[in-house]
Amino acid sequence: MKNTLLIAGKEIKSYFASPIAYLLMAAFGLIFGYTFYVFGVRPFMRMGLQAQMMGQQQPMSVNDMIIRPMLGFAGTITLFLVPMVTMRLIAEEKRTGTIELLLTSPIRDNEIIIGKWLGAMFLYLCILGMSMLDIAFLFLWGKPDVQPVLVAYLGLILQGGCLLAIGEFISTTTKNQIIAGGVTFFFCLLLYLLNGSTEFDSGWLAQVGSYLSIMSHLENFSKGLLSSKDVIFYFSMTFFALFLTSRAMESLRWRA
Amino acid sequence: MPGASFARPGFAQNGNQTTRFRPGHLNMIKVEGLTKRYARTVAVDNISFEVEKGQIVGFLGPNGAGKTTTMRILTCFLPPTAGKASVAGFDVQEHPMEVKRRIGYLPETPPLYPEMDVSGYLDFAGQLKGISSADIKKKVDEVVGRCALGDVRYKLIGKLSKGYRQRVGIAQAIIHNPPVLILDEPTSGLDPKQIIEIRDLLHELAGEHTIILSTHILSEVEHSCERVIIISGGKVVATDSVANLTNRLRGSEAVAVEIESAGPNPSAAEAQQRLEQVQGVSRVVAKEPKDGRLRFEIESLQGRQIRAELARTVVNAGWNLSELSSVGLSLEEIFLQLTASEKKTLPDKTPEPTPEGSEK
Numbered sequence: 001m002k003n004t005l006l007i008a009g010k011e012i013k014s015y016f017a018s019p020i021a022y023l024l025m026a027a028f029g030l031i032f033g034y035t036f037y038v039f040g041v042r043p044f045m046r047m048g049l050q051a052q053m054m055g056q057q058q059p060m061s062v063n064d065m066i067i068r069p070m071l072g073f074a075g076t077i078t079l080f081l082v083p084m085v086t087m088r089l090i091a092e093e094k095r096t097g098t099i100e101l102l103l104t105s106p107i108r109d110n111e112i113i114i115g116k117w118l119g120a121m122f123l124y125l126c127i128l129g130m131s132m133l134d135i136a137f138l139f140l141w142g143k144p145d146v147q148p149v150l151v152a153y154l155g156l157i158l159q160g161g162c163l164l165a166i167g168e169f170i171s172t173t174t175k176n177q178i179i180a181g182g183v184t185f186f187f188c189l190l191l192y193l194l195n196g197s198t199e200f201d202s203g204w205l206a207q208v209g210s211y212l213s214i215m216s217h218l219e220n221f222s223k224g225l226l227s228s229k230d231v232i233f234y235f236s237m238t239f240f241a242l243f244l245t246s247r248a249m250e251s252l253r254w255r256a
Numbered sequence: 257m258p259g260a261s262f263a264r265p266g267f268a269q270n271g272n273q274t275t276r277f278r279p280g281h282l283n284m285i286k287v288e289g290l291t292k293r294y295a296r297t298v299a300v301d302n303i304s305f306e307v308e309k310g311q312i313v314g315f316l317g318p319n320g321a322g323k324t325t326t327m328r329i330l331t332c333f334l335p336p337t338a339g340k341a342s343v344a345g346f347d348v349q350e351h352p353m354e355v356k357r358r359i360g361y362l363p364e365t366p367p368l369y370p371e372m373d374v375s376g377y378l379d380f381a382g383q384l385k386g387i388s389s390a391d392i393k394k395k396v397d398e399v400v401g402r403c404a405l406g407d408v409r410y411k412l413i414g415k416l417s418k419g420y421r422q423r424v425g426i427a428q429a430i431i432h433n434p435p436v437l438i439l440d441e442p443t444s445g446l447d448p449k450q451i452i453e454i455r456d457l458l459h460e461l462a463g464e465h466t467i468i469l470s471t472h473i474l475s476e477v478e479h480s481c482e483r484v485i486i487i488s489g490g491k492v493v494a495t496d497s498v499a500n501l502t503n504r505l506r507g508s509e510a511v512a513v514e515i516e517s518a519g520p521n522p523s524a525a526e527a528q529q530r531l532e533q534v535q536g537v538s539r540v541v542a543k544e545p546k547d548g549r550l551r552f553e554i555e556s557l558q559g560r561q562i563r564a565e566l567a568r569t570v571v572n573a574g575w576n577l578s579e580l581s582s583v584g585l586s587l588e589e590i591f592l593q594l595t596a597s598e599k600k601t602l603p604d605k606t607p608e609p610t611p612e613g614s615e616k
Contacts (some may be wrong), residue, residue: 002383003384006380006383006384010369010380013371013372013376014371014372016367017371017372018371066572096365096367096368096369096370097363097364097365097367098367098368098369099367099383100328100331100361100363100367101367101381101428102384103332103333104331104333104356104359104361104614105356105381105384105385106353106356106357106385106386107356107384183487252336253333253334254335
């Protein structure tokens with residue numbers, strides 16, 4: 001446990017010692033802020049005004065109209081950011097040879113893997129935290145329900161953990177960061193697109209595809225629905241990816 | 257070759273640094289029939305050796321000989337294909353954690369994080385090696401002093417010169433005071449002053465630590481090590497003390513003689529003839545005369561002392577002996593002989609490990 005936290009702390013320090021952490025946080029903050037205003041708040045206000053002019057009552061809830069689509073969209077933005085968080089995790093250590101320090105120290109492979117994953121998770125939370133700035137305004141001037149917001153964030157965190165684990169696995173298999181980033185992005189996109197597989201097809205293959213899709217599970221969370229099925233999906237995907245990482249680390253020794 | 261300028265004539269062998277016999281802990285490192293095969297190449301081929309506690313052992317061989325691979329097996333970075341290796345009595349495959357706790361390892365490229373500062377890095381490395389957070393501050397102070405890193409303590413590692421980086425690498429290896437140190441080319445890329453500093457540091461560490469250092473710089477071995485293991489093509493071709501090795505391989509003595517003519521100049525041919533008649537001489541090679549002095553290099557028969565007899569012969573002939581000195585076969589030549597003969601005797605079996613295969 002101590003070693004895991006040691007590794008996690010080192011990862012976090014590395015992220016924040018380089019521009020990458022600030023860059024990713026700024027990029028996410030800007031994109032989320034922009035979409036939040038242009039596709040969330042502005043149409044909401046216009047509809048409110050129209051309703052007022054027509055003399056109708058204002059039926060819209062902030063939760064349904066803004067928070068739900070926006071946090072769903074945040075999940076999509078993170079697909080692009082996760083590869084940039086994970087690509088260096090182990091590929092960099094392999095390239096510079098610092099992996100030799102880790103693997104010849106009295107510390108278990110799993111401690112390295114989970115420590116690094118936790119470090120990446122911390123940065124991911126910081127990135128995600130940028131969206132809270134915008135959401136906070138809704139709480140300042142409105143009264144949205146808190147619970148669905150929390151569930152949606154939980155969904156984003158679980159999805160992030162899963163994608164970060166996949167990214168870490170891919171980073172273990174290469175010493176080239178660009179390859180690690182590219183392949184991770186490919187898988188993120190694939191898991192995202194699989195969502196559409198049941199659109200015109202309901203065969204078993206399409207069902208499996210849809211089940212594996214990251215997005216189909218996130219949808220429930222952003223609706224505020226917390227179902228054990230989705231939580232188990234994310235947990236098992238994360239665990240599986242971390243397990244693959246530990247296998248890849250093992251084979252690193254044998255092939256080296 | 258940065259170390260070459262410091263090669264002293266003869267072989268530095270300090271009497272107090274020969275074997276330290278401690279029963280019970282006789283072999284800190286024990287390697288038996290170790291083999292490491294990569295897909296197509298054999299990097300290390302059935303090697304065996306032992307290192308006693310407190311010794312400094314030089315691991316010598318050309319690039320791609322299997323030095324790094326052997327060290328990586330000893331540090332549990334790579335598993336062996338066959339054979340056994342143990343450090344402080346713990347097998348590297350069965351008890352890797354115990355082994356890792358007892359070694360300090362400096363890989364070929366020091367494993368440094370450029371974005372960290374020196375003290376932050378040592379803090380991290382020390383804790384990684386199991387130093388508790390209560391002790392870490394003291395240990396970092398200690399090792400910073402020992403490796404003379406005080407000036408750069410709060411500098412980013414990425415901004416340090418090569419020499420400092422190497423020292424940070426060594427600091428990382430010794431911070432937890434391990435009984436065994438494994439150093440892969442500790443002096444590569446350093447300037448002569450830094451090399452001497454590292455050597456002094458190694459001598460200081462030698463008493464309590466067992467040290468294996470690899471190098472392809474021969475003067476390095478002559479200066480730092482008590483024993484040398486020469487490895488070539490994945491095989492151990494010789495292992496002995498530095499002095500014994502030179503003696504054993506030399507077998508015969510080589511003497512350089514310079515004769516100054518007094519009065520009648522002895523012709524080169526005449527002098528050579530006389531010298532060849534001295535008992536025990538196997539061969540006389542005439543060299544270019546210099547400043548009117550005749551110069552010869554004379555080799556003795558196996559195990560014969562010829563210097564006294566040579567001196568007498570020259571003086572009796574009425575010539576002036578201006579120089580008579582023993583020319584040792586340098587470790588460099590021995591090394592070339594050993595590694596070359598290895599290739600000659602085993603032309604088929606000699607693997608040619610690619611740089612990617614064995615050293616990376």
